[in-house]
Amino acid sequence: MHALWIDGGRLTLRDDVSQPEAPGEAIVRVRLAGICNTDLELTRGYMGFRGVPGHEFVGEVVSRSGPLASGTRVVGEINAGCGSCNWCVHGLQRHCPGRTVLGILNRSGSHAEYLSLPWQNLHPVHNGLSDDLAVFTEPLAAAYEVLEQRPPLPEERVLVLGDGKLGLLVAAVLQAEGHAPVLAGRHARKLDIARRWGIETVERCNLSGRDWDYVVECTGSAAGLGIAAQLVRPRGTIVLKSTVAGDTAGPLASLVIDEIAVIGSRCGPFPRALAGFERLSSAGVRLTDLIDDVLPLRDGVRAYERAASRGALKVLLRP
Amino acid sequence: MHALWIDGGRLTLRDDVSQPEAPGEAIVRVRLAGICNTDLELTRGYMGFRGVPGHEFVGEVVSRSGPLASGTRVVGEINAGCGSCNWCVHGLQRHCPGRTVLGILNRSGSHAEYLSLPWQNLHPVHNGLSDDLAVFTEPLAAAYEVLEQRPPLPEERVLVLGDGKLGLLVAAVLQAEGHAPVLAGRHARKLDIARRWGIETVERCNLSGRDWDYVVECTGSAAGLGIAAQLVRPRGTIVLKSTVAGDTAGPLASLVIDEIAVIGSRCGPFPRALAGFERLSSAGVRLTDLIDDVLPLRDGVRAYERAASRGALKVLLRP
Numbered sequence: 001m002h003a004l005w006i007d008g009g010r011l012t013l014r015d016d017v018s019q020p021e022a023p024g025e026a027i028v029r030v031r032l033a034g035i036c037n038t039d040l041e042l043t044r045g046y047m048g049f050r051g052v053p054g055h056e057f058v059g060e061v062v063s064r065s066g067p068l069a070s071g072t073r074v075v076g077e078i079n080a081g082c083g084s085c086n087w088c089v090h091g092l093q094r095h096c097p098g099r100t101v102l103g104i105l106n107r108s109g110s111h112a113e114y115l116s117l118p119w120q121n122l123h124p125v126h127n128g129l130s131d132d133l134a135v136f137t138e139p140l141a142a143a144y145e146v147l148e149q150r151p152p153l154p155e156e157r158v159l160v161l162g163d164g165k166l167g168l169l170v171a172a173v174l175q176a177e178g179h180a181p182v183l184a185g186r187h188a189r190k191l192d193i194a195r196r197w198g199i200e201t202v203e204r205c206n207l208s209g210r211d212w213d214y215v216v217e218c219t220g221s222a223a224g225l226g227i228a229a230q231l232v233r234p235r236g237t238i239v240l241k242s243t244v245a246g247d248t249a250g251p252l253a254s255l256v257i258d259e260i261a262v263i264g265s266r267c268g269p270f271p272r273a274l275a276g277f278e279r280l281s282s283a284g285v286r287l288t289d290l291i292d293d294v295l296p297l298r299d300g301v302r303a304y305e306r307a308a309s310r311g312a313l314k315v316l317l318r319p
Numbered sequence: 320m321h322a323l324w325i326d327g328g329r330l331t332l333r334d335d336v337s338q339p340e341a342p343g344e345a346i347v348r349v350r351l352a353g354i355c356n357t358d359l360e361l362t363r364g365y366m367g368f369r370g371v372p373g374h375e376f377v378g379e380v381v382s383r384s385g386p387l388a389s390g391t392r393v394v395g396e397i398n399a400g401c402g403s404c405n406w407c408v409h410g411l412q413r414h415c416p417g418r419t420v421l422g423i424l425n426r427s428g429s430h431a432e433y434l435s436l437p438w439q440n441l442h443p444v445h446n447g448l449s450d451d452l453a454v455f456t457e458p459l460a461a462a463y464e465v466l467e468q469r470p471p472l473p474e475e476r477v478l479v480l481g482d483g484k485l486g487l488l489v490a491a492v493l494q495a496e497g498h499a500p501v502l503a504g505r506h507a508r509k510l511d512i513a514r515r516w517g518i519e520t521v522e523r524c525n526l527s528g529r530d531w532d533y534v535v536e537c538t539g540s541a542a543g544l545g546i547a548a549q550l551v552r553p554r555g556t557i558v559l560k561s562t563v564a565g566d567t568a569g570p571l572a573s574l575v576i577d578e579i580a581v582i583g584s585r586c587g588p589f590p591r592a593l594a595g596f597e598r599l600s601s602a603g604v605r606l607t608d609l610i611d612d613v614l615p616l617r618d619g620v621r622a623y624e625r626a627a628s629r630g631a632l633k634v635l636l637r638p
Binding site for chain 1: 406411414416468529544553554559560561562563571572573574575576577578579580581582583584585
């Protein structure tokens with residue numbers, strides 16, 4: 001099959017990749033896949049990844065037998081656990097120490113014609129949800145994870161730091177769920193989108209003081225935690241979203257002096273994300289505003305370049 | 320009066336320092352004062368401090384009028400708030416943005432014959448508590464702060480990382496309060512003291528895996544957070560105690576990937592510390608084991624050298 005391939009940080013298009021299959025897993029034909037910043041990090045050596053990248057997708061089941069009928073449109077949780085450890089037993093296979101992760105860790109990804117995932121990772125997509133929305137389920141779940149872990153209290157002033165794709169999604173979720181966030185960023189076009197969605201925005205250079213109760217760090221930068229620590233109030237909360245290859249650095253003494261709580265946050269619950277699309281829509285959030293381009297899988301190398309270009313938002317691949 | 324003095328990071332003994340006084344504050348004659356790692360950091364430029372250092376002490380009131388009789392033996396909370404902000408109104412003057420801090424921020428410290436503090440900062444010391452225990456009240460309160468913020472749950476496996484003075488105190492408090500910590504360190508003599516107190520110990524080089532539920536980082540090093548992040552389990556908790564001048568650095572992606580919570584922790588509640596001495600003693604913890612030397616204030620420069628020497632524990636100054 002056709003697929004993108006990363007080896008030694010180099011991205012190529014190949015037409016000789018074996019169609020993935022594994023006993024007891026579903027085969028899914030990819031209908032639409034998203035390029036995430038993590039994919040771009042993989043091409044910079046993050047995780048030492050070798051294989052087919054990609055973890056955002058909407059597809060359809062092609063397996064002939066299994067709990068979901070062939071042709072069912074699905075999205076899929078990206079972490080596949082061992083199924084028997086304490087984490088998996090409690091439904092937290094995304095923390096299973098023996099897990100594989102779609103397109104990130106020991107599992108072929110979604111930037112291909114087909115992928116394979118355990119049946120229990122798949123969630124059917126109802127007819128009312130178009131492909132170009134459903135493809136956002138994975139990053140939307142990551143945004144909802146913030147609310148799963150530590151929702152802001154009613155009186156807390158909430159700042160989302162970073163106006164990239166994840167920052168916009170997190171701000172949208174907080175807005176739709178009634179937490180009235182302020183989004184801080186440096187890109188006029190992205191802040192425009194947020195305002196169109198009814199979200200209050202601020203230029204990052206105009207931020208000062210240490211009076212935010214709750215800061216979600218979505219800068220995608222190694223300096224993000226240090227910046228957030230200079231904005232949150234004493235005893236405030238930082239939710240840390242950026243995974244960056246290499247070291248994080250910053251003047252972090254303030255975490256101790258001001259007794260700040262930092263909560264790392266990664267993948268989230270798909271059911272809550274799937275239920276969230278309607279809540280976002282009702283709140284005036286049009287996620288398709290985030291789509292900059294849809295390119296055929298065969299133009300995948302160019303699509304990655306487009307996704308890595310300054311100020312880009314979501315670039316999608318259609319196999 | 321005689322006092323130690325830091326200017327431009329240089330420590331000297333002076334005999335011409337004005338006795339501190341402030342309207343409405345108590346004057347306290349220092350009976351015994353401790354040298355803390357923060358004091359050593361001040362001589363390395365931390366906080367750009369200029370003046371009399373020192374924040375650990377036991378003394379006696381010399382003011383003729385006030386809520387406490389002259390001669391009352393006291394210890395004192397080191398943060399003096401404005402008294403009117405939201406923090407101060409809720410008893411958290413240690414987070415008042417306008418605070419002064421004894422021997423650390425805009426307030427003359429305890430490495431002197433006399434100091435001045437607001438009356439409400441002072442806590443009388445009962446006759447049964449000797450000076451050489453009472454002088455530990457401030458660092459003991461900092462150790463109890465861990466339990467104030469986020470006590471370990473009954474089933475959690477607790478690691479204290481770092482066998483310096485604060486690490487030993489935190490381990491002692493956790494032990495006395497029933498949390499059965501393991502203390503990890505690199506100094507045979509310090510680990511010996513912990514074992515004498517009934518605390519389980521481990522050589523830091525023998526630590527591996529990511530299976531600690533709750534790690535208290537007391538390394539005093541900029542690398543401490545990164546080390547703790549490699550020991551704590553996914554979704555575990557790190558309590559961060561080390562304040563270090565300059566940048567903290569480390570491979571912190573695991574905070575996000577493993578959804579770890581980091582809680583900064585600084586000064587703690589004096590009443591709980593004062594009540595804790597008896598609990599520690601009943602648990603077999605003899606805090607005076609931490610005292611390496613007691614030197615006269617006039618030998619203060621030498622005392623700082625002694626405190627900064629490799630493997631040193633607590634050095635006390637007697638004015």
